[in-house]
Amino acid sequence: MARVRVLPESARFPSHHETETALNLSERMPRLVLEARRVAANLSHGLHGRRRAGTGESFWQFRPFVTGEAAQRIDWRRSGRDDRLYVREREWETAQTLWFWIDRSASMGFASDLAQAPKIERAIVLGLALADCVVEAGERAGMLGLMPPRATSRIAEIMAETMVADRGALTDDLPPQAPIPALHEAIVVSDFLSPISEITAVVEGISDRGARGHLVMIVDPVEETFPFQGQAVLHDLEDGLSLRIGDAASWGTAYRERIERHRGEIGEVARRHGWTLTIHRTDRPASEAALHVLNLVTSSRGANVGGR
Template sequence: MERDADTAVQSAAQSAASLVAAMPRLVLEARRIAATVYHGVHGRRRAGAGENFWQYRRFVDGEPSNRVDWRRSARDDHLYVREREWEAAHTVWIWPDLSPSMVFASPLARETKRDRALVVAFALADLLVRGGERVGIPGVMRPSASRNIVEKMAESLVHAASLPDSLPPSFSPSPLAEVVVLGDLWSPTPEVVASLVSLSASGAHGHVVQVCDPVEETFPYTGRVEFREPESGTRLTIGRAETLREDYVARVDLHRTAIRREAERHNWTFLIHRTDRPATELLLALHARMSGGAPQPAVRAPDDAPSEREPA
């Protein structure tokens, strides 16, 4: 027990030190990616209470007649309503998994899962704040619309009492809020499902992103291989690793299917992102979903088999 506790403390200290050292680079990368994407996307505009004109739409039977724009309607055979842009601040909770399992990168990856999750979280926050939204980190930072949101998030994480764990903390977002979960989601299936049930209980909308390394999808191992569980330090040695590939792929498929079904049951979205793919790819996909764009396929390279546990 003492040895396990010492290992956990040492691992946490190393993760924190690594995060502090990497933070300046990650902030700059997030700023660069956000600037690149910003010029190619539109804000999250939608109808609601406000002063700025947004669009005309057809009048619907049952609406008050004083909503009709008679000047626009006089130019056509239909009645039109003049809609204004919604201006109320919207809260988006972004949760990046910073547990030890995220500090992993195979030779096939561009960066660790932790770094990718943070870069996307920061860049997404920057885009959202530019669009007039408020962004917070559950259990770490209250919602803010600061123009320096990236630096504010980075500072909050560096000075947090503890780094975000494998699954989001228990909290009740507003029914009008939105939640973005960025993690590898390799916790036991019932725990992941229970977390989604808790987060969606208030009626909040959300997006779940599984960030994984390429080898966690393809399981390319052969021969004698030792695997280490990064959370507990448990080790498992397998004589012929290739014989487990088929079962591995099947179990991961079941795991992801259960997460996707639970997400869809609450009208949430589920994406899969590999760290050998560009961060801008995930950022664009997330922004499209949050802006009410058409559903897109899960973000993953084609013809790759899924996987489950993190090898080391």
């Protein structure tokens, strides 16, 4: 039977004022940043090559003029240096800012011996790795309610430092109702064990102004399979409540059905607003989820560009 553990508050709140212990996230953060860097390096091709022509102000490249195009598009200065006609292309510059939210509430401290890492550590590694990838691709990354968007090679370290300095988000399952400009994107990393009404409110609040987003659900294998039998005691990490059950195997059937129903509702909310939902189990490599999310970001942008 799988064994489980719950990380203490110090493992989720990386304050330098906490008692220095091996579980203190401030001590583990450098390792998590390095792991995120490694994941990002392996995925450096994920967003590279996504640059394309479109409406914008930054010069991208010259390309040969194609018969049938408007003559106004010809760059006569560049064409004058050769015996061919050239067009000056600008880089597509819409939706180049991504806003991250990394859930550090109590339920994220859950870990079983079936997982490669606790949920909170995997969420941080994924968030930092994705931010590093998008900044490397020439975009900006910010943190909802915590940090304005930046375009710096130290984005992973800066986001880590922001979490180290922040105490307020420790009890928040979901991001604050912070306004996001149209065409920006949000990446929300959480276990999404909140009521569906609260998740819906977050998605709608971000979507109402024309932004879109991606939900990344972090799941411990035990939370998904509930492989317990006999008597068991369940603990609510958010509210501190406990429930003793006599037949865990029978109770697990109803539990799995409810989890599946909850995920279905989240998926429907995401689809209704043009978002994506990625479910990542912590017994799988972080790079697997990161690559999947990067591909979703690319695909969703391509679809939107084509539809505009």
